[in-house]
Amino acid sequence: HEPRRILRAVDRVSFEVSAGETLALVGESGSGKSTVARLIVGLHRPTEGRIEFGGRRMQMIFQDPYASLNPRWRVRDIVAEPIRALHTAREVEDLLVQVGLARDDGEKYPHEFSGGQRQRISIARALAGEPDFLVCDEPTSALDVSVQAQILNLMTDLQSRLGLTYLFISHNLAVVSQVADRVGVMYCGRIVELATATQLFSRPRHPYTRMLLDAVPDLAMSGKPRTPVAGEVPNPLAPPPGCTFHPRCPHANERCRREVPQLLDDVACHGVAEGRI
Template identity: 50%
Template sequence: MSTAQETLVDIRGLEKRFDLSGGLLDQLRFRNGRIERHQEHVHAINGVDLSVTRGEALCVVGESGCGKSTVARTVMGLLSPSAGEIHYDGKRIDDLDHKAVLPYRRKMQMIFQNPYASLNPRMTIRQTLEEPIRFHQPELSASGVADKVAEVMQSVGIDPDWGKRFAHEFSGGQRQRISIARALAVDPEFIVADEPISALDVSIQAQVLNLMMDAQESRGLTYLFITHDLAVVEHFGTRVAVMYLGRVCELADTATLFSSPRHPYTQALLSAIPRLEDDRPNHIRLHGEVPTPVELPSGCVFHGRCPYANDRCRQEIPQLIATDGGGQVACHAVEEGRL
């Protein structure tokens, strides 16, 4: 586990619920001769604990709807947590007001999934890159801002002379490079990348990944990298957190997780990666459907699809426990020695 001195971002007991009930009149139900109030919520995140160590790339993986992107947006303050705390460099930031959180906005930047939607179509690339610099570094002169824009464009492989163009004049890979440049423009320490290559062609994905890795090495960046592509995780990640239905079920360094996964869901997930080796494990086929996040199952959220589930799994929520390999797993079967 990371020590307090090494931890840059600390997420404690994070929860996020989205209200589906509508207005007060929509919530009222007439039942058994009386009026009752009925509320429903999507339980997107359910008690997530994560620590991101300074200088690492922590990858959060899981299938669609598991809550990984909600974690990213909540950490960045785009969503307010329903419960829990978020600490940055030892300081709690999720409860700060707009003025107090501004210094952290510069230190924390985000790269979004869709490069076609994350750039303003009415602004030139130069204007797009100048805006955060002028906001966070108002002391810079006009020439200083221009030099900064040119430097950051060159660092991501974009010709500074293209700054007068608009976003629609660039390909998807070039747009994502510009999005990375926008994140780097204010010299951040921590970057949340929410599936930054999933919208790109496979031939371009490696270029963008290598660009991000080069930026990490040259600028000392720390990444929280959200993805569903396990091949990318194996290439990019320092550690991996596996999520299922809003909970972290396993956390380990990349090599350990891929060589000896402990949680049944992680084992099934990794068995689905296409491999050329003859000795690769057989594909594990999970039965049943993913439960709805509106009505979470009792106990372990994975028990309905787990071949090792028993009565304890159906009743008691497993907590993350340390494993022999230095990681953590939330599984009663592992704790009891049944798996």
């Protein structure tokens, strides 16, 4: 039979999230960003490395509001689940109002709500644990664009009112530009660029970041040259040698094909380090 192969879903990722800020991790499917989220909240155990958390409590908001709520439970029981013994009916009602739902919505079942309303219920459930830190795994990707903006506005409002810290996982750079203070770009399990949102969106440095940004529709029609997203994310069981992005990169040279770039000055790219890009 075939020899056992190791898949490195996350490879030497290192970052900090400061209290009160929003750090977004972005990348295509298979980049490892959701695995990082699940490692942080303890759904997966890391094979190496460590995760340190200086606060009291953390919670997670999941991607699919249809799958993450128990269809047999009333909303009041879903919201109170994290700490049922400590929560009165009045407190559950207050949480529902805080996320833009009605007090009597607690008597209903999940199927009676739209996708956006279900995600509000998920947020209320996360807030029931009085967290300092919320890990948000693509919390708007299953929603219509019109509803996405409402949920993002709610999350921004809750952050300012409650002093929350967010790790925001997304593949949608347009969404990230609205909520993030800093952005980490992931590719094949590694962070290839880490910058403030202002820097990243105005002066992207890594060729992969540029490619992702060029895929966002240019509503201003500025006419600037764009590099289309080319190629596919490589098979994580057999990643290419050297820089894993080199098969898709227009700037790759022999060193890129041979040597793995380190994250220097918050970007992992030989071309940037050598001043070629």
